[in-house]
Amino acid sequence: MTRRLRAALTVVVAAVIGAATLAGCSSPGSDDGTVRFALDWTPNTNHTGLYAAIENGWFEEAGLDVEVLPYNDTSPDVLVASGGADFGISFQPSSTFSKAAGAQSVSVLAPLQRWASGIAVRADAQDITRPRDLDGKTYAGFGDPGEQALLQQVIRADGGRGEFTTVTLGTSAYEAVYSGQADFTSSFYAWEGIEAERRGTPMRYFDQTDYGIPEQYAIVVDGNRDWLEANPDRARAFVGALERGYRFAADDPDAAADLLIAANPGVFTDEELVHESQRMLAERYMRDANGDVGRQTFEQWAGYSGFLYRAGVLTGPDGTPLTSEPDWSEYFTDEYLDSP
16 A cells, blocks of 8 residues: 555656646546546555445446556556546545646545544564654655655654655665564555555554644545546446446455455455455545535535645745645536435
């Protein structure tokens, strides 16, 4: 999961350097009736709703032929923005960076409604018991321009200076911490956290929202704006079936995990990890305060994305920092969802 997150955040560099190209080369997508969906990493429980919809025949029922594009070196944000994919998995931060830089994309559904990761240290680290103890330590990072501002705020909110060293590592985050290459990292509770426990190398976490960081959508699905406008009926049918898949995953996590495994034979060496992960996501992260799945609010987009803007890390199409706050209502839409 850590490598998946780091890979997805390469969109930041691509968006800043090639924003004008991304904004100008977007196309209405394939003309053969196929809907192309880009994964952000190998199949995992962030994708369970997609595979539930596929395996249950809900896309076919909606008259759609869905092509799942396996992850490669091009992030889903870049593929969606350029018209290489019609939809793709993203994260609120990377979606924000991409859109701010000129990408023709919009979030159409939020599978995970809140932070699903935390600042992680070894569970037996006696010298790190609170965020201010991270001063002077080494962070295993992922190249996200917003992560330094976030960590600084968390540490300073606890009375620290916010001074630490960052290294970007290709190894799994918790393994880097346990091997001594770093003192802390950011880790997904519902995959790396469970995996660490199962391996006997547990982590202890500091939750960002306990230290003044706004809530964020941990996972979103971005759509290409030009494709959406050119294909409104297919867009509504696709997002509706996808929403149905994620509702199924929230309602029956074990059955959904079985469908994810069945759709990807040989991918998962630890099938119980898949089940535990999906149960955790269903219990804690997939529903909003009203019990709904997939919906988004202006307040939540303005919260964390607004934090990125105020931190000065969002750049426009010309690569320079934004000087006025974006209209966050343009960054997401619920219009394609089926549920009221």
